[in-house]
Structure formats: C-alpha cells, structure tokens
Amino acid sequence: MVYLLQSLLLPFLCCADLAVSFPLNNTRKWNGWRNVKYIFVFGDSYSTTGFRSTGVEPSAGNPMGNPSYPGLTSSNGPNWVDFLTTKYNHSLVLTYNIARGGATVDSGLVAPTSGSALSISEQVKEIYLPTYASKPDNAPWSDCDSLFAFFIGVNDVGNSYKLHKPKINALVFEEYKGLIDEVYQSGARNFMFLNVPPIQRAPKTALAPNASAQGLVEKESTAIADWNMRLVNMASNLTSTYSDATAFVFDTYGLFNNALDNPKAYEQTKMLKNTTNFCASYEDGTSKPDTFNRNCIYPVDEYFWLNSLHPTGAIHNAMAFQLAQMMSKPVYPSLLQLIAGGRFMWS
Numbered sequence: 001m002v003y004l005l006q007s008l009l010l011p012f013l014c015c016a017d018l019a020v021s022f023p024l025n026n027t028r029k030w031n032g033w034r035n036v037k038y039i040f041v042f043g044d045s046y047s048t049t050g051f052r053s054t055g056v057e058p059s060a061g062n063p064m065g066n067p068s069y070p071g072l073t074s075s076n077g078p079n080w081v082d083f084l085t086t087k088y089n090h091s092l093v094l095t096y097n098i099a100r101g102g103a104t105v106d107s108g109l110v111a112p113t114s115g116s117a118l119s120i121s122e123q124v125k126e127i128y129l130p131t132y133a134s135k136p137d138n139a140p141w142s143d144c145d146s147l148f149a150f151f152i153g154v155n156d157v158g159n160s161y162k163l164h165k166p167k168i169n170a171l172v173f174e175e176y177k178g179l180i181d182e183v184y185q186s187g188a189r190n191f192m193f194l195n196v197p198p199i200q201r202a203p204k205t206a207l208a209p210n211a212s213a214q215g216l217v218e219k220e221s222t223a224i225a226d227w228n229m230r231l232v233n234m235a236s237n238l239t240s241t242y243s244d245a246t247a248f249v250f251d252t253y254g255l256f257n258n259a260l261d262n263p264k265a266y267e268q269t270k271m272l273k274n275t276t277n278f279c280a281s282y283e284d285g286t287s288k289p290d291t292f293n294r295n296c297i298y299p300v301d302e303y304f305w306l307n308s309l310h311p312t313g314a315i316h317n318a319m320a321f322q323l324a325q326m327m328s329k330p331v332y333p334s335l336l337q338l339i340a341g342g343r344f345m346w347s
Contacts, residue, residue: 029143029189030246033327034090038141040132040188041081042123043099043151045074045113045310046197049081051097053131057138058094065096074101074310076282076300077289081149083320090328096132096139098123104156106175110168113155120152124179133186143189143244147327150180151194151252153227158199158309161223162216169223173230180234184242191247192323193235195228197256203277204308228253250323259315260304268317273297275304283307 041047049064049071058065063085070078078086085095102117104110112119118126132139160168180191199205200220208216235247258265263272279296283306292299306312 028246029244031144033324035145036093036147036190036327037091037145038139039081039085039093039095039147039149040128040141041095041097041099041149041151042120042128043149043194044103044117044155045099045101046154047079047081047097047099047149047151048101049073049079049097049099053096053098053127058096060092063092063094065094071097074306075313075316076285076306077313078316079313080151080316080319080323083317084323087317088320088324094139098127099151102155103152104159105152105172105179109172109175110156110160113159120150120179121175124182129182129186135187141187143187146188147190147192148183148188149192149194152176153196153224153231154199154309157196157220157223157227158204161220169226169230173234177234177237180238184238184245189242189245191235191238191245192250192327193231193247194250194252194319195231196224197252198224198260199309200224201256201260202309203305207277207308224253248326250319250326252319255319255322256311256315259318263304263314266318266321268321269304269314271302272304272314273302278303278305278307289313 050067050073051065051071055066056062062069064071064082069086070082073079073082081095081097081099085093100118100123102113103119103123104112104117105120107117107119107121132141135141156169156172183191198221200217205211205216205220208214211217232249235249239245239247255266259269259272260275263269263275274297279293279298279300281293281295282291282300282303285306286293286300289312290299290301296303300306301312301314304311304315
C-alpha cells in the first residue's frame with residue numbers, strides 16, 4: 001500500500017524542498033542510505049560523467065570507474081552523482097553511471113539533443129540489462145544494497161513543449177513505466193526518481209528572443225508540471241504494483257527554485273551571485289571550477305548557470321546533500337507532517 005495519497009501530495013510538490021513517495025511494508029528491500037553499496041544511474045547531461053561499461057569499472061580505490069574523477073560533466077566539475085558517491089556517502093559506494101548527454105526517454109518519441117545520444121530505453125536495454133542485470137563479478141549487487149536512480153525529462157520537455165503535442169508526455173510515460181518494470185524484473189527494488197527542474201528559468205528559455213511574446217516560459221512551465229505529476233504517479237503505481245519496491249521522488253524543481261530565488265537558502269549555493277544569466281566566456285567549461293575571466297563579472301562558480309541550460313556545480317552539491325539527507329531519514333512519514341506548510345517533513 002502507498003501511504004502518501006496522491007491527491008494530497010501533488011498540489012504541494014512544486015513548493016517542497018524535497019518530495020518522497022514511499023510504500024513501506026515488511027517486505028521492502030530498503031535498508032537505508034548507509035547500507036547502499038551500488039548505484040546505477042540513468043539520465044542525460046545533468047547526470048552523465050562519461051562512464052563507459054567497456055572501460056575501467058568502479059572499485060574501492062576508484063568508485064566512479066572511468067573516466068577519472070569527476071569525469072566529463074555538464075557542471076564544470078563534480079555533478080550530483082560525483083558528490084553523492086564520494087562526498088555524502090556513509091560507506092563505500094560503487095557507481096555505474098550509464099547516463100548520456102542529450103538523452104530522452106525514447107528517441108522515437110522525442111528526439112534527443114544529439115543523434116548519437118543513448119535514450120533511457122537504450123541505456124536500459126543495451127547497457128544495463130546485458131551488462132549488469134546478471135549481477136556479474138564486477139558488479140555483484142543485490143536487491144538490498146543497490147539503488148537505481150533515474151533523472152530524465154529535461155530534454156523530453158525542452159525538445160517537445162513547443163510542438164503542440166499535448167499527448168506526448170502520456171506516450172513517453174508509457175514507455176518510461178515499461179522500462180522501470182524491466183529494471184524491476186532484473187532484481188532492482190530501490191528506486192530514486194528526480195523530477196524535472198525549472199528549466200523555464202534557464203537562459204535558453206527565459207532569455208530567448210521573443211520569449212514573452214511567444215509565452216515560452218508559461219508553456220514550458222506547464223509541460224514541466226505535467227511531467228512531474230506523471231512522475232509521482234508512476235512512482236506510486238510502481239510501489240502499489242510491487243509491494244517489495246521502494247520509490248523515492250526527489251523534488252529537483254523545488255530545490256532549484258529555492259536556490260534561484262535565494263542562493264543563501266543552502267550552504268552549498270550561498271556563494272552564487274548571478275542566477276539569471278551566464279557568461280559566454282565560461283559556457284564551454286573552464287580549466288578550474290573557480291576560474292575568473294576578465295570578460296565576466298564573477299568567477300565561474302559564482303554563476304548559477306554555466307551556459308544556456310546547464311547549472312554549475314553548486315546546485316549539484318546541494319542536490320547530493322539533500323538526497324543523502326533524505327535517504328538517511330526514517331521512511332515512515334506522517335501524512336500531516338508531509339503536507340504541513342507545503343514542506344515534506346519526516347516523523
């Protein structure tokens with residue numbers, strides 16, 4: 001049984017610091033964050049570190065595997081996967097980051113940002129299932145010590161919201177649900193879903209030519225809200241279908257909004273000075289995370305946005321911290337506490 005009623009949960013989702021959907025009963029396989037030993041990550045450029053399953057595998061001395069830490073990220077340094085694995089872990093965590101930049105859930109439904117980007121469908125079917133589902137010697141995970149994280153939707157929404165296809169999200173989620181089911185059938189029991197952040201506030205949309213006249217911010221906001229509601233429903237359906245599954249839904253949307261409105265809301269973002277634009281001299285990345293270019297007003301790590309769509313490492317650091325905090329708490333929340341003040345609290 002799912003203890004969080006969707007009718008009460010959904011209206012508060014976008015104003016929460018984090019949101020969680022948990023079906024919890026005595027058959028669950030979730031033993032807490034400190035007992036997670038393996039993480040499998042699926043997603044797009046907000047998550048990728050450039051890992052390849054054919055390269056050096058994660059190990060005690062190199063928990064992210066290939067390439068060298070922090071990998072090839074879109075954040076000009078460590079991203080949330082790096083931070084969660086190496087900074088906010090309670091014990092050794094080996095992370096298999098299958099995420100690829102430009103990805104959508106299914107390239108046949110919404111085109112990826114680049115033609116070569118592996119969709120979530122391909123990440124699951126072409127990499128995870130044939131390489132890791134069998135729990136090989138190089139990744140001997142179990143249902144009790146593993147976490148399967150999915151952070152997707154930025155490109156699905158961003159590449160489709162102007163196409164006037166109101167049913168596209170429904171079609172995408174049919175495919176998404178099927179992929180999650182395949183991962184469950186492989187033995188996965190603990191899932192983390194991150195919702196779509198407020199990319200309508202990214203320069204790509206907010207500062208686009210004629211953005212106001214075309215209503216781009218409003219249109220993308222509507223598409224994101226629809227996506228994020230469907231994500232909660234999917235997580236709820238997963239745990240009502242499978243009584244031994246645990247599903248977390250992290251409110252990336254709320255976290256980003258809070259930091260954009262007030263960078264001092266989080267210790268990890270308090271240094272940010274510019275939350276609306278980016279400096280072109282930094283948009284392709286810099287040699288160091290704190291580089292200062294005289295063509296810019298601030299050092300790169302004092303900008304929220306590295307380029308028109310991707311944030312710098314500060315918000316990734318905050319994400320990882322909040323994720324670890326959330327997973328370290330008891331997992332039986334009180335409904336009244338959950339909805340009080342529009343914030344999700346723990347009993």
